[in-house]
Amino acid sequence: MAIGCGSNKTSEKQGVPNNWPEIEQKASNQTVTMMMWQGDPLINTYMKNFVVPTVKDKYGIDLEIVPGQGNQIVSTLISEQEAGAKTSQLDMMWINGETFYQLRKIKALHGPFVDRIPNNKYINWDSPFIRFDFQQEVDGYECPWGNVQLAIIYNSEYVENPPETLQELENWVKSNPGKFTIGNDFTGMTLLKSWLTFFAGGPEKIKGEFNEEVYRQSSEKLWAYINRIKPYFWNGGETFPSSVAQMHQLFANGEIWFTMSNNDSEVDNKINQGLFSENSRAYVPTYGAIQNSHYLGIAAKSDNKAAAMVVINYMISPEAQYQKMKPDVWGDHTILDIDRLPQEWKVKFNEIPGRQYAPQRSEIQENALMEPAPEYMIRLFSDFRTEVMEK
């Protein structure tokens, strides 16, 4: 509450009324533009067929979704700042740790606002995977939306015992050339972070703020490792898929036998859609996989902050979170603390059908790794190009 009071004055200035009813009133009949990554048909369908019509019905808000990944969000907002634009083209955006970091750095995020939205009370702030985004305290500048863990998907018809360690992976790749690759994208880098964690000597070593020395030493080993097995990658390691969609397509075609997803339950919905063979399975290797949350932020120069807050409040409501968590809808894990929910919702959440092909959340939780500081991600992205792709 203390933070809430303190920020009231600034919020007023930024065009957001003091109390929720007024915010809702101001939000009605507004148009909210949300930039989000649109590379997954299920997510798009969820947004288009569920969230968009519901916020229209309930609050009269037109939610307009435009495609754009984290880096596009950053570059759009930077260009706007450089041009001195008074209002932003974007009102809210779907962001992740490294985008959050960049946007905080250039002060492009509105906040703190999360404690002002009613459904904040259900958020599971106790979980470090939610409270910290890439080691940074969220601080009310972004609102958690979903929580996922990276899972590796494989075709069990060809791969009986998926490699559990990096050594096993190396052996497997060498004896099955052309069947493994890493995407040059967010998901691929997330996998590399878990490898980096391993080479750094465990999660403890890579915790906290970015450490150049740690990065240098561990990344050296990482690049050496990748370059050693790269010739046995898909397409001889000459190219890397540029998106998850492309990885999935290669996997569906049988060109590769492994793909991966930032969403641990994705394999279920891909099989349900008929895109993946029914022999597909997901697992988390024993060296662990990054678990992280994804968030919703509001642009500092949005002229529709109230409406954006209403939309965000709805998107973290039990209703929307429940819908999102159904495996055949999206399968994105909720960021709400189910124990705190009203009884009816508690029941509903607990009744969500279990995963058929993906491991249960409880099984992989112990292998969950925290996200390292955002600089690691940024460095991995650019060094992967120079140290691996261009070599």
Add this chain to the structure above:
Amino acid sequence: MIKVSNISKSYGKEPVLKNIGFELLEQHTMSILGKSGCGKTTLLKILAGLENSDSGSFTIDGSDMLHMPPQRREVVYLSQEPLLFPHMTVEQNIGYGLRIRKISQNELVEKVEVMLNELGISEHRNKMPDQLSGGQKQRVAFGRALVINPKVILLDEPFGSLDAHTREDMQTLFLKIAELHHITALLVTHDVKEALIMGRKFARLDAGALTVYPDKKAFIAAPENGIKKEVGFWNELMKEHEQ
């Protein structure tokens, strides 16, 4: 009466026309002899209003022409190319000048009819320009100009693109019609013979300077026109042949 005096024009520092002056009575045709590049096209274009002169005056019956837009001068320019409107039939081409003058339909049809007959192209009346021969096109171009009864017609090598035979036909035709319609005309040509056939008054344009001859005799006599020399050549040839 047409009166031109002191017309000069230069492109940059290059003088093209130097103090051009002449007078021409109504219903007369003046032939101006000149090689290509002597400035004759520029002169005609100035008179027609396509280009501006640097100085001088041009009057018809005392009224100033130089400051009048070309469409009001009633000075029609005809070039070597017939420049028919390609999207109109022969009839429509000839009637164009009348149509924009909002003449009554009956009068228009009648005038065009007369012109078609005089030019001997009535059987082609419904053809499009691209279906005509070179000579036919030139006839239409004449008809289109003559039918509006202009004060002056400016002819810029009008028969230059025709073959020798058609050319002679056209020359005769023009003389006939010019007389019929009381035409005042200014003709520039590089062909001495054509100048002699067509003109009643004669001049020569050389490097931007105009010499007007008092009469036909002086024009023939002037050595620069080369007529004597030409005649001499033929005489010599005849003599040799006779011997």
Add this chain to the structure above:
Amino acid sequence: MGIKGKFINTTSIILLLPIFGIMYLSFVSQWNYPRLFRDVWTGVNWVSTLSGQNNIMKSLGLSLFISSFVALTTTSTGFVLSRQLSQLKKANVWLSLSYFPYLIAPVVLGVMLQFYFIKFGLNGSVVGVLLAQMLFITPYSTIFFSAFWNKTIHDTVFQAHSLGASGRQVYWQIVLPLAKPWIFIGMFQCFLISWFEYGITQLIGVGKVATLTITTMQWVKEANPHLAAVSACLMVVPTLILLLINQRIFLKQKDLETA
């Protein structure tokens, strides 16, 4: 003869493949390797599109609007500008200014101008996209029409003046009828350039102005070749029909271009 004939026939078939490919992709689904079809052809992609279950029809409408607007404005501006230019002494030098915006890759042009578009609040709006496209299509149109204003046209115009026609009469009775095929083709060309545009529309439109190219690309990125193919068909088929109807006019255009 036989071998050469085959060469021509093979080329013909190869040229048809891309369009067959997208049509085929729009009629299949569940396209798992190495299947060519699932069981039967499916109209599901088309049904869902035509019944408005996705954004493709909306994009079609938007694209039609943007391209028609751009075609109309750029054609008329280019026509007028090229006429004025053609009357200048160093027409050629002036005309060369048009080559820069037209030849620089539109996406790079967008990169260079993004700042100003944001500054004037034009990014992310249809107006901004219209303006951005006009910035390089107008020069194209000017170049295109400059070939129309040759000496014969100028002389014919003067001839009409000399016969007593006023400026307006010359324009409506002589110039426009003569320019009609040019205007038609020029407009078609400008329409197509706008219709085909992706780079600058994406950049200046911030993805908000979802023309058909943008939508197609979005489906491609989602690895949904089937809806992408429907969207692609909607781009190609109308132009194709227009072209087949007017093939003779188009042939004539080739004459104009080489003229």
Add this chain to the structure above:
Amino acid sequence: MSKKITLVLYIVITSAPILAGLIYALLYSFGLIGILSKGFTLRYWKTLFSSDAALCMGYTLLLTMASIILILAISLILSYQLSKRPKSFLHKVLFIPLTMPPLIMAFAVFYWMSPGGIISRFLNQLGILEEIESFPRLVNDFWGVGIIITHVLLIAPLFTLLFTNQVKKEKLMDMADISYTLGGDATQFFRKIFIPVVLKRSKHLIVLYTIFLMGTYEAPLLLGRSTPRVLTIFITEKLSRYNLDDIPVAYALTSFYSVAIMITVQIFLTRSKNRSWA
């Protein structure tokens, strides 16, 4: 007076935006403006000529040259064949690619030629191709095969049409007879007369399309590799990277590219007489 206004308007439309854009890009590339600007530096321009930017420029140039040479070769042969058979079916089909945007063409090429694409499936169904891996990599490949094929499909038909018209206009095939009476054969005619005449007449056009190809964007976006990249992809990628230090490099390349285009236009297009104006 109105002429002057039009002229001013014309300059405003054509040159002012380019100039303004170039100034912005230059300022940014020298570190004078921008979110991270720390004052004048040549750092970004230096990286332009050393790092992956140089690779990118070289790659773009190579890809363009390969495309244009192939396009010319194919269109010359096709237009020669077509001129001999004016009633061929090909005449009708040549128009079809003109209705396809680069993006759609690249998309079609991708789904025909990728290992999981239509051709590969056909071969698999026919039993010729046993494993998907045995299919050659023709898209997202090192040599840019997919990109070049897309370029050829997009431009060669247009060139063929234009060349064929050119031949008709110049009555070039009549010259073949003259060449034969002088003792030349068909190949000699094609090599010594047909090719030089057509190329000479189309110089302007070829330069134009070479410049176009330098700025190709959609085809490499879909069919290119993550490295090396073409110029447009390089610029847009650098602009939207987390490493904000990459932005000025993108602007440096933007400036370099646009100035290069301007110089090329000056040399090849303005000086060579534009026949339509003569």
